[in-house]
Amino acid sequence: MSVPADAPILTSSAMRDAEAACAASGTSLSELMDRAGAAVADIAWRMAAGAPVLILCGPGNNGGDGYVAARLLRERGANVRVAALAPPTTDLAKAARAKWAGAVEPIDETLAPAPVAVDALFGVGLTRPLAAELAGRLRALAVRRVIAVDVPSGVDADGEHDWAPPLPAHVTVALGALKRAHVLLPAAQHCGRVLLAGIGIVCDATIRTLPRPPAPLPGVTSHKFSRGMMLVRAGPMPGAAALAAAAGLRAGAGYAVLSGADTAPLSAIIAEDGDHYPARLGDKRVGAVVIGPGYPAGMALDRDVASAIDSARPLVLDAAAIDAALPRLRGGGLTAILTPHEGEFVRAFPGAEGGKIDRALAAAAETGSVVIYKGADTVIAAPDGRVAAAWPGSPWLATAGTGDVLAGACGAMLSRGGDPFDAAVQAAAWHIARAAHIGPGLVADDLVGE
Numbered sequence: 001m002s003v004p005a006d007a008p009i010l011t012s013s014a015m016r017d018a019e020a021a022c023a024a025s026g027t028s029l030s031e032l033m034d035r036a037g038a039a040v041a042d043i044a045w046r047m048a049a050g051a052p053v054l055i056l057c058g059p060g061n062n063g064g065d066g067y068v069a070a071r072l073l074r075e076r077g078a079n080v081r082v083a084a085l086a087p088p089t090t091d092l093a094k095a096a097r098a099k100w101a102g103a104v105e106p107i108d109e110t111l112a113p114a115p116v117a118v119d120a121l122f123g124v125g126l127t128r129p130l131a132a133e134l135a136g137r138l139r140a141l142a143v144r145r146v147i148a149v150d151v152p153s154g155v156d157a158d159g160e161h162d163w164a165p166p167l168p169a170h171v172t173v174a175l176g177a178l179k180r181a182h183v184l185l186p187a188a189q190h191c192g193r194v195l196l197a198g199i200g201i202v203c204d205a206t207i208r209t210l211p212r213p214p215a216p217l218p219g220v221t222s223h224k225f226s227r228g229m230m231l232v233r234a235g236p237m238p239g240a241a242a243l244a245a246a247a248g249l250r251a252g253a254g255y256a257v258l259s260g261a262d263t264a265p266l267s268a269i270i271a272e273d274g275d276h277y278p279a280r281l282g283d284k285r286v287g288a289v290v291i292g293p294g295y296p297a298g299m300a301l302d303r304d305v306a307s308a309i310d311s312a313r314p315l316v317l318d319a320a321a322i323d324a325a326l327p328r329l330r331g332g333g334l335t336a337i338l339t340p341h342e343g344e345f346v347r348a349f350p351g352a353e354g355g356k357i358d359r360a361l362a363a364a365a366e367t368g369s370v371v372i373y374k375g376a377d378t379v380i381a382a383p384d385g386r387v388a389a390a391w392p393g394s395p396w397l398a399t400a401g402t403g404d405v406l407a408g409a410c411g412a413m414l415s416r417g418g419d420p421f422d423a424a425v426q427a428a429a430w431h432i433a434r435a436a437h438i439g440p441g442l443v444a445d446d447l448v449g450e
């Protein structure tokens with residue numbers, strides 16, 4: 001599973017607006033459908049490698065894309081069949097159907113499968129779940145490889161509704177822009193590899209996939225403090241804070257202080273008695289304070305979070321430190337990255353509604369902070385509306401301590417100054433790239449190893 005890096009993600013309605021704008025500026029919708037069908041035909045041609053292709057067409061424009069692809073594949077000499085659920089209902093789809101010179105089979109129990117199927121049944125126009133009988137029949141169709149046009153048929157393109165499992169795709173050709181279903185669970189796991197076919201639609205989206213990880217080469221005039229000094233506050237379980245501090249150095253911070261721990265996981269980390277914490281907060285060189293890893297709720301945490309906020313240093317708040325800071329975050333004016341996992345998010349933001357992107361945006365707006373809403377489909381949201389979706393991440397990160405490592409990486413990126421959203425995005429990209437590099441057998445310590 002993969003998605004293109006730094007790609008725009010639009011809702012269905014924003015996609016329609018972008019299509020309309022494209023048509024208004026001179027590229028007709030029929031031209032867009034021709035380009036969409038050509039992109040699908042190209043991929044089907046390569047995936048089939050001479051094997052027969054079955055194109056499943058729905059009644060709307062998604063089906064129209066399928067008829068165009070069928071015609072182009074036949075022109076290339078491919079062995080291609082078309083089967084339709086219902087006759088086309090839109091003018092564009094009717095026109096595309098009219099140019100397909102071959103037969104159109106019904107999609108019923110008599111339909112013979114093919115090694116490669118193109119799913120052009122439903123795209124962003126699906127407004128309700130597929131009938132259970134149809135969903136079952138599609139899944140029962142024995143095909144080796146499925147190419148979904150725009151989205152796998154049956155998923156809610158906006159990723160808000162968890163409808164019955166769709167026809168799962170091996171490759172999904174996203175048209176014009178990615179949709180939320182390509183990056184949010186549960187839909188994303190049915191998309192296989194997502195390819196983006198530009199088809200000429202211009203969209204300047206503030207919601208995008210994660211960019212490629214940064215290569216933080218130090219500048220020639222860099223020194224340890226200019227690369228970022230971070231302060232990690234250890235709680236009763238100092239191992240978690242130690243992981244965060246080590247991650248900070250590995251992610252490019254020049255200087256890391258671990259406050260309240262006897263030993264440091266790396267010799268380069270300054271481990272010191274917690275009594276120095278207030279004085280350290282007063283050190284103007286400290287570019288970020290990380291607090292929360294290994295620090296359960298209680299008076300000590302409340303006190304340490306309060307003094308970190310009073311110091312006006314940029315903050316990375318994880319776990320119970322998020323709850324401790326919430327009342328002051330809602331007052332605004334702080335620079336902070338919050339890193340809740342699902343349980344912590346629901347506890348802190350019980351009123352957030354909608355899909356995961358909407359909920360992350362609501363939490364960011366409520367707190368004036370950057371929110372990294374963690375999970376297999378991590379979403380990073382900024383109060384100004386920017387979002388980075390980190391799907392598919394790395395499944396090897398599903399192990400204890402990796403959240404502490406992410407908090408430390410955020411501290412490193414934030415400690416250099418600059419935009420906290422960029423810092424959070426870079427930290428997430430670093431975290432995933434590191435995990436992908438290590439792969440099977442990963443434990444959190446490996447992320448901060450050599």
Ligand SMILES: NC(=O)C1=CN([C@@H]2O[C@H](COP(=O)(O)OP(=O)(O)OC[C@H]3O[C@@H](n4cnc5c(N)ncnc54)[C@H](OP(=O)(O)O)[C@@H]3O)[C@@H](O)[C@H]2O)[C@@H](O)CC1
Binds near residue numbers: 015062122124127151
């Ligand atoms: N982005 C772009 O620039 C371009 C996009 N293009 C393509 O257009 C696609 C969007 O096309 P679209 O709007 O016609 O909707 P589409 O997904 O075909 O489905 C609508 C049909 O499904 C029906 N229907 C709905 N739910 C149903 C259900 N549960 N069970 C059964 N039926 C159901 C619905 O019927 P109704 O709701 O009216 O009853 C209607 O007939 C887009 O994904 C992309 O592939 C390209 O061609 C050009 C460039």
Ligand SMILES: [K+]
Binds near residue numbers: 149151
């Ligand atoms: K589809």
